[in-house]
Amino acid sequence: MYVAVKGGERAIENAHRLLAHARRGDQSVAEISLDQISEQLGLAVDRVMSEGSLYDRELAALAIKQARGDLIEAIFLVRAFRATLPRFGASEPVETGAMRVQRRVSATFKDIPGGQILGPTFDYTHRLLDPSLAEGFVPEAPAAAEASTAPTPRVTDILGRDGLIESSPQAEEGASVGDLTREPLNFPADRDLRLQNLARGDEGFLLAMGYSTQRGYGRNHPFVGEIRFGEVEVELFAEDVGFAVPLGAIELTECQMVNQFKGSATEAPCFTRGYGLAFGQSERKTMSMALVDRALRARELGEEALAPAQDEEFVMSHSDNVQATGFVEHLKLPHYVDFQSELGLLRKLRKEFAEASAPDAMKEAAE
């Protein structure tokens, strides 16, 4: 239990002054701007937006700067900020099939309508440090080619046409969409809440959980049906206007995982699916999310659920890095009263132990 302490105001104030100084670093080095963070550390911004659960590049960049590059601290700052604004409503669900794709790959089919598009990717790089980036690097202009106007349907839609893959669950009419920022989490949780939880969940945690399924802890035989990254339009049904108004576009990454098939006496076998969606270019995150989403469907699909990644209470209760860091890091705050009572109890127990063993010790000495 934590018992409040008081005092130390001057030291705390000075510590924060020192933090501001340390954050700035050597003042003969140019200060980093939010534009520089947003443009040149774009994937860090994407991660802070995803896990901070707030799409706003500028705020995420500010949070990264304020947090000295500590992304979990930045995510914490963004989460705290979102609590200061009123909510106007919920958008129409985004249409990822109509995404203006900047990257789209499938590991299951090499010839997909619309083609495989590598886009800006680390894939196939050699992972050798590049000294030319150290200073004054000017990249070559990107190559250009004639853009195709062919649609880029989701790979899962193509498989779905032949009934080879399960179709996505549809909402019941009038069903509300679960929101874990508004209602406390209860178990078992429906898929909408699970996906919301995973979408804001810690990338490292989900990566480890997803990896564990590949290593055999809840194996579900995944293939990347498709990963796509690009811009989608956002619309909001505005009550004052009376129709859905365009808000602009956001960048999203979507991962469709195609998993081991299942059938029954009454249903023909078909592939099952896991789904990942996140703000910005967040491939590792969406892949991990899709693996864990699929693992969490174990019960629904009649699979034995023995592995951690299949345990929704375990996964959903530990995926949030703001909650996790809050509880872990609170341990460093003063626990003096708490510790004093433990210390008192321990001294008492040790005294009792010494008294109980004292006659034995004397007996041994005599022998």
Add this chain to the structure above:
Amino acid sequence: MAVLAHAEAGEIAARLRNFALPAHQDLRVPENGLVMLRGRVGGDGAPFNLGEATVSRAAVRLASGEVGFGYTLGRDGEKARLIALCDALVQSRDFGGPVERDVIAPLREQLMLRRNRTAAETAATKVDFYTMVRGEG
């Protein structure tokens, strides 16, 4: 209006500067808030809450009575107000045509140029994988 949501406040303001704007007032002063962005399970299934986005909104009424609404991602209240103003102007008999021609059309063209460039750069990374027969190498 989608075109305006994709433009910068400064770009809209610069194009409106050439107009002798009619009298107008704020019906709703610019206000920042959040919109919960939704996705769908599997891309095409039941909706779920993905995460929020900052949104700014405003409403403007012309002296002649037309009411315009402005909504945009981000926290730029001035941009929301300019969109609302344009929305009101396009409904007016006197300004509808000119605003479409001198504000929205050129911004649409700029947007298309940006999109086409991205599409062309993206297209250059289109890849044809081919499967090797085992034993070749």
